[in-house]
Amino acid sequence: MSARIAARPQLSLAEALADLAVEALIDEVELSPKPALVDRRGSGAHDDLSLGLMHASAWSLWATFHDMAAAGEKAGQVDLALRETLGRLGRDGEAQMLEVTGGVNTHRGAIWALGLLVTAAAQESRPAPAGVTLRAARLARLEDSHIPQRAPSNGERVRQRYGVGGARAEAQAGFPGALHHGLPQLARSRAAGAGESHARLDALLAIMAQLDDTCVLHRAGSAGLACMQDGARAVLESGGSASLAGRRRLRELDVCLLRLNASPGGAADLLAATLFLDRLEPTLRAQIGSL
Numbered sequence: 001m002s003a004r005i006a007a008r009p010q011l012s013l014a015e016a017l018a019d020l021a022v023e024a025l026i027d028e029v030e031l032s033p034k035p036a037l038v039d040r041r042g043s044g045a046h047d048d049l050s051l052g053l054m055h056a057s058a059w060s061l062w063a064t065f066h067d068m069a070a071a072g073e074k075a076g077q078v079d080l081a082l083r084e085t086l087g088r089l090g091r092d093g094e095a096q097m098l099e100v101t102g103g104v105n106t107h108r109g110a111i112w113a114l115g116l117l118v119t120a121a122a123q124e125s126r127p128a129p130a131g132v133t134l135r136a137a138r139l140a141r142l143e144d145s146h147i148p149q150r151a152p153s154n155g156e157r158v159r160q161r162y163g164v165g166g167a168r169a170e171a172q173a174g175f176p177g178a179l180h181h182g183l184p185q186l187a188r189s190r191a192a193g194a195g196e197s198h199a200r201l202d203a204l205l206a207i208m209a210q211l212d213d214t215c216v217l218h219r220a221g222s223a224g225l226a227c228m229q230d231g232a233r234a235v236l237e238s239g240g241s242a243s244l245a246g247r248r249r250l251r252e253l254d255v256c257l258l259r260l261n262a263s264p265g266g267a268a269d270l271l272a273a274t275l276f277l278d279r280l281e282p283t284l285r286a287q288i289g290s291l
């Protein structure tokens, strides 16, 4: 066999980042049992989503993430032109997602969060979580002047009604849900000896315990948000998802959210962001080799 055929095909930076983003979405949806979310057990609080649809949606976004990362790499810096390119790519990506899902919103929030993160990561010479989220926040704070006029989103409506920030504010603040809650909990649970699935579930719960998830607020108001935040905190305070007491609280949280039809879709997106940031540096070092 020639050395050329034996060699591992070298990925471009944009390809490696798109792979990582899609992998984070797949790992998020496969993680089970997640309270009231789509997972391997079923569709949670959703009657229009399924595991298969979430997979198809995640894969359909590979080209969007690739083009966003390539745009970030080419621009080399955060500026308005890049922000407006991302806005266009993000809207095209949403249209592509809706075509694949037959009009169902599977990953709108994830396109936003992971789109900003892959773009920022493509510009960092050492893509550590703090630097990448800070750069993504700078991008999110720029105002895209090409946003089309359309009816207010669910997020916009509940932001006004409940005075919360939602997905836009989370990005503009540098993804604290992922950086200050998801990632540290993932590390704590791993260090305490939890298996990888339990550590990821604990990371999701740490995000849920503090997030103003507009998906929950839209579906179930402040009662839904209290159920999500208090219930998630109760699981962690009982020893986390790896403990028997924690698993009992996790079942109670699932029941409470399902009764209210509340789905923590924003928290799920931030878990995907957490998994992306967790793997970013080691994966790029192994695959690109130029860090």
Ligand SMILES: CC(C)(COP(=O)(O)OP(=O)(O)OC[C@H]1O[C@@H](n2cnc3c(N)ncnc32)[C@H](O[C@H]2O[C@H](COP(=O)(O)OP(=O)(O)OP(=O)(O)O)[C@@H](O)[C@H]2O)[C@@H]1O)[C@@H](O)C(=O)NCCC(=O)NCCS
Pocket: 046, 086, 087, 088, 090, 091, 105, 106, 107, 108, 109, 110, 111, 112, 113, 114, 115, 116, 144, 153, 154, 155, 156, 165, 166, 167, 168, 170, 211, 212, 213, 214, 215, 219, 263, 265, 266, 267, 269, 270
């Ligand atoms: C800035 C945008 C994210 C738009 O945000 P906005 O708040 O105006 O719009 P929403 O449509 O409500 O989308 C926000 C989605 O973000 C997730 N989310 C919610 N809260 C938070 C939070 N605190 N922090 C982070 N992320 C959050 C959440 O997404 C998930 O839930 C969706 C499924 O919900 P579901 O209830 O089933 O479906 P809906 O259609 O909402 O309701 P029904 O009518 O069916 O009942 C699913 O998408 C999950 O991902 C929120 O839904 C951004 O989208 C934007 O401006 N885009 C334009 C393009 C752009 O500029 N891109 C540039 C960079 S990439």
Ligand SMILES: Nc1ncnc2[nH]cnc12
Pocket: 028, 029, 036, 037, 038, 039, 044, 046, 049, 106, 107, 110, 263, 264, 265, 266, 268, 269
């Ligand atoms: N696993 C999941 N279930 C429901 N909505 C989601 N949005 C993102 N991931 C999700």
